[in-house]
Amino acid sequence: MAEREGGAVKVLRGLGIAVLIVAAIVLVAVYWRQALDLVVSIWQYLVDRIPEQGGQRTAVLIYMIAAVLLGILFSQAGHFTAYGIATGLVPLLWFLFWEGFPPLGLHPVWTGNMGVAHLSPSQVILWAVVATVVTTLVFVPLEYREKWTRRRRAR
Numbered sequence: 001m002a003e004r005e006g007g008a009v010k011v012l013r014g015l016g017i018a019v020l021i022v023a024a025i026v027l028v029a030v031y032w033r034q035a036l037d038l039v040v041s042i043w044q045y046l047v048d049r050i051p052e053q054g055g056q057r058t059a060v061l062i063y064m065i066a067a068v069l070l071g072i073l074f075s076q077a078g079h080f081t082a083y084g085i086a087t088g089l090v091p092l093l094w095f096l097f098w099e100g101f102p103p104l105g106l107h108p109v110w111t112g113n114m115g116v117a118h119l120s121p122s123q124v125i126l127w128a129v130v131a132t133v134v135t136t137l138v139f140v141p142l143e144y145r146e147k148w149t150r151r152r153r154a155r
Contacts, residue, residue: 049126055116060127063094067131071138075146083139090135091128098124 028035051057067090074086098119100108111118119127 046126046130049123051119051123053117055114056119059097059116059119063127063131064134066090067134068138071135072142075139075142080143083136083143086135086139087132090131094128094131095124 051060070086070090074082096106098108098111099121100106108118
């Protein structure tokens, strides 16, 4: 049976969180312009790499929607093992869609059948990383909200 936390542990956890919040506020206040420039340059980098062909663009959009949905779906499982599964599935299925699995003779003929030109490996990797980040940005807040709700109900 799990032991309940003492009052001192809760106070120290709260104090640590407060220190981290203040440190984050100070860092944002000091490096505001650089942080904003970084976000703008990352956004511009991604926008410049959106595929030109309509079919490729649609595939990337559907993939980003699937990443959000998988983040939501796996957050309902209620633990970070599900997060590991989601962050593994999202890029692996993307690679399988575009690259197939040539050692076993699985080549992505479905992209040609759909009229979608092949994405370059660098674009496949870029959008896999972006989708994993999107999954994380969806999953983690939902997971923490769920833990907070469970903890609140337990009181």
